[in-house]
Amino acid sequence: MFAQQIVNAISLGSVYALFALGFTLVFGILGVINLSHGGIFMVGAYAALLLLTRFEIPFWAALPLAMLAAGLLGLAIDLLILKQLRKRGAPHLMPMIATIGAAILMTSLSQGLFGSETRRFPLDLFDQESFSWGPVTIPVLQAGITALSVLLMLLMVWVLKRTRIGQALRAVAESPKAASLLGIPVERLFHLTSFVAAALGGAAGILIGLSFDAISPFMGQPMLHKGIAAIILGGLGDVRGAVLGGLFLGAAEVFAVTVLSSEYRDALSFGLLFLVLLWRPQGLFGASATRSA
Amino acid sequence: MDWSSWWDTYSTLVLSIGVYGMLALSIYLTLSCGLLSLANAAFMGIGAYMSAIATLQFEWPFAFALFLGTVLPAAVAFLIGIPVLRLSGVYLAMATLGFGEVVRVVLLNLDITGGPLGLNGIPPLTTWWHVVLALALTVALLQALRRSRIGRAFEAIREDETAARLMGIATDRIKLLAFVLGAAIAGLAGGLNAHYTFTLSPGNFGFESAVDILTMAVLGGIQGVAGPLLGGAILTLLPELLRGLQEFRMAANGLILIAVVLFMPQGLWDPARFRRWRRSRGTRAEA
Amino acid sequence: MRTFLTSALLALSGFCCLSVASAGDIRIGLAEALTGPASQYGVPIRNGFLLAQEELNAKGGINGNRIVLVEEDERGKKEEAINVYKKLIYQDKVLMIFGPTLSNSMFAAGPIAEAAHVVAFGTSNTASGITDIGPYVFRSSPMEADVVPVTLKAAIKRLGLHKVGIIYGNDDAFTKSGYDVFRQALEAQHIRVVDTETYSKGDVDFKAQLTKLKAEAPDAIVCPCLAEEGANILIQARALGITVPFIGGNGFNTPKLLENAKTAAEGTIVGSPWFDGNPSPENQRFIAAYRKKFGSDPNQFSAQGYDALFIVAEALRKIHLTGQLAQDRQALRDALPAIQYAGATGRFAFRPAPLHNGKPGGYDADQTPFVYIVKNGKFALLK
């Protein structure tokens, strides 16, 4: 059972990690807690569902198209809302409230358009196989999600550490003002970040929709909570930390179920968040810098 | 439509306007010294449960129940405030959010709170004058604070905490005061709310309500006590006013939020804007 | 600000009487969650009512009077449920009210109707204590306490249970009351509970809990869950190699479960007054009409809403409406308890709730639930 629980922890954690990846990226670069990330996550799932069922597009094409849709939505939020607030130098409270508004808007619109029923992707899309290895069972799709979130994390870390765009992004994260003095096109990088983060959020929505029976207009809210916990555990704005934070959160929850009782599982994750903020506001895994990539 | 049938229909709405006004004021208090705390829904919940348990299970007098519902959240705020208020900005917001979730899960798992079923059959004790009195006391308290050294200290801390400390202001204590008073007001509002809605469940005090309360204050504006009251009233009325939109009712709510943040960053009630108007009118009068 | 408030209140008071009523209309309030998460139950309920209204009016209504449903969205929130109730009672002057969707909302709104001496008729409230509010509160949804013991007995007979595991949502009034009832029934039948696991609303991954359950090797898993989580739980349980059958509560009783869980649902035992495989002509007619009107399958919630309007129609036929609102409301309340009806959910009668603190309560549903099992992707009666 213990081995199986470790597998469960990794699979649950990688779901959180995948969501947290884009979420933390926006905070790291834009310095904004984008509370509409849960909404984008939901829209991504619906976009893919629509493409698959209404337009009958094959999955390999629907995935990037839905990610594109989510990304464009993120870009629109940046251009229409966050950019305006940046121009004005609004205090950090303002983007939070505006993105809450955007999340409410998205939830309400998709409820009006798609109804409030929980839906799922056509079951025959992927085989729901799992492979067994001794006492341990691993669903194939879950393994895929885990692999994908680790892959995306490695990709993001590589981009941030090794490429020129990454260098520029890190400069922006450090200080947008200084970066623009260095001739870095800060605004364009903000747009890019918003797009990429939202596309990642959309991908998370699609993948979760694939492995669970979970597509509903309200799917974003609980995930947003977990995402907040994950990125704080990992250190706000830290890409590597977000994934580690997500995995840690998954492990903590599974541990809570296994060793304690499942009733206090949620209290554990938010209690952890609370304690981490008090003792290590930079996160469990980060060094001292909080906004570094 | 005559008065009594109007009152029959809308009395709960009117009580809600008052109670949500108090909640918006409770978060205004912390915002006015620069603290973004999302714990007020949890404090409201603690106050609501405390006072409902007092009347429902112990059959204590309503006034005493409300008193307990005010004091208990304040005491909790005092205990968590000491460590939590060292944080600022987004970190404080997230920590208080986490605290709120912990409170929700605890309410969900205690026996005395009725778990997920909550408390039902709470006696209908809240009448209009309770709300008016509580609201008046809250406003009087906040106004008294505002025009005193404590109110000035709030403002100074919001603008520049370091400078405020160097002016001899014990910022830690002042912030704790705002946090604790905010919790007390939220708790009182919760106690009142419990006794005109007759039922409580942990879900009433989660993230969504925390956000609602914050939104009211920001929508109305936090330049004075009138703003949060206005914001509370509007967001309480809005769902009723927008009934015609049906499924898209909440979409309008979201749009309004975005629009206010974008186009009226100081909120609807903005004395500076009014002053500008008055001044332009004044110069015209002189000419 | 004052002018704003005044105009807002004026606007509010102007909201009444949007629909023009003709003299012979019977106005009945319908307060359901049409938006927000609870709308996944509220909307099917509303659809059931709309269908019943259409059918009743097509047949000439009640003694020639049309039934007019005054529909309001209560969003699954207690304050809104109260506001909607007050609006329906005092402004729209309805004869009685159906809804609200969630038990918690009924706990908030019920006392309002009780105080105004108006019938509050819940079709989806299963929590215990609802009818303690008072003699004006009725419900057509059988309590879990009536359904679960029957289900359990049938399951024991079929499966020969000795020990079971439980998984349920512990932050939801519906699933928690289901759990409470199951636990009592299990105790009464001397079945050992080897492990109890919980989850929260919105969870999608239940593997940690299921792995723990699997380790205890129960004969069956009791799952008082809603269908959303239920389908995920079934699928993940099978993926983890749990082969024992599941026993569900009321929430499992929806075609959605089969649609989403597919083969993972095989062998699941569910008890409920309604299921789509019930061959009674009333039920099959209802299912066909619903599909035609809404293009989707009905569920238990729509069936209960559908039947509820017919139950009230029976009562209305028995009384003479005078046009004096208070008198008519009282007459309806007095006529309802005696109504018996056979509809999509089978034979229906009311049963007075036991005294609560020495005071009379309202009326619960008195129905015999079916127990059925999922076989070849379909619900079939368990014999």
Place this chain on the structure above:
Amino acid sequence: MLKLEGLSRQFGGVRALDDVTLTVHPEQVYGLIGPNGAGKTTVFNLVTGLFPPTGGLLEFDGRSLQGVPPHRIAQRGIARTFQNIRLFQEMTLIDNVIVGMHAHLPYHFWDLLLRTPAFREAERRARARALQLLHRVGLGTLCEELAGNLSYGNQRKLEIARALASRPRLLLLDEPVAGMNATEKNEIMALIRSLRQDRLTVFMIEHDMRFVMGLCDTVAVLNFGRIIAEGKPAEIQANPAVIEAYLGQEEPA
């Protein structure tokens, strides 16, 4: 009055201050000069308790300031202004000054709740004194204006008025005339002279040599976190080490 002994402070691995020793005597105007980045403002930050020294002693009126929180230090009689002005921008001038009196408003919480006579009297006096202070720095006519609307020079004046409001015995001025024109500089100079006549002790950081040399009784020079010279203005001007430190350094004022 203020004694720094072997004071040092490190940030990460960087030594911002290294073994700084100096004494400010009562009723003195003490100047601290040095090139940019020499650590002058760090001295003020340590004295006002913004962060603790990593080594050395810090004494005010014979009592250690070690571990005393900033607001207590302020209440003991040390007030300061800031190099990068830190006014409460959205408060009026008069409120800015009254904030400076925070610790000297002798009423209790219940006084303000009940608006007792003690409260009214204290508030009335505070206003009157704030107005007086504003007049003293030449801003009396602007008292209801928002601080953020003031010109740069006037903002510096307001900072001094706010600092004076706490009735300090030691006033720390961090570049009080930076960015000011000649007339304004003369006004500030006159103000500081009059403060000295009121027996206030002044400890200031300033780049403007004419200003420093014209006002200070003693001048110390800080370079790379170390005091390289201390003495009367004339001695300092002649000190070769000082000239060396400033060599190649543009006169910033």
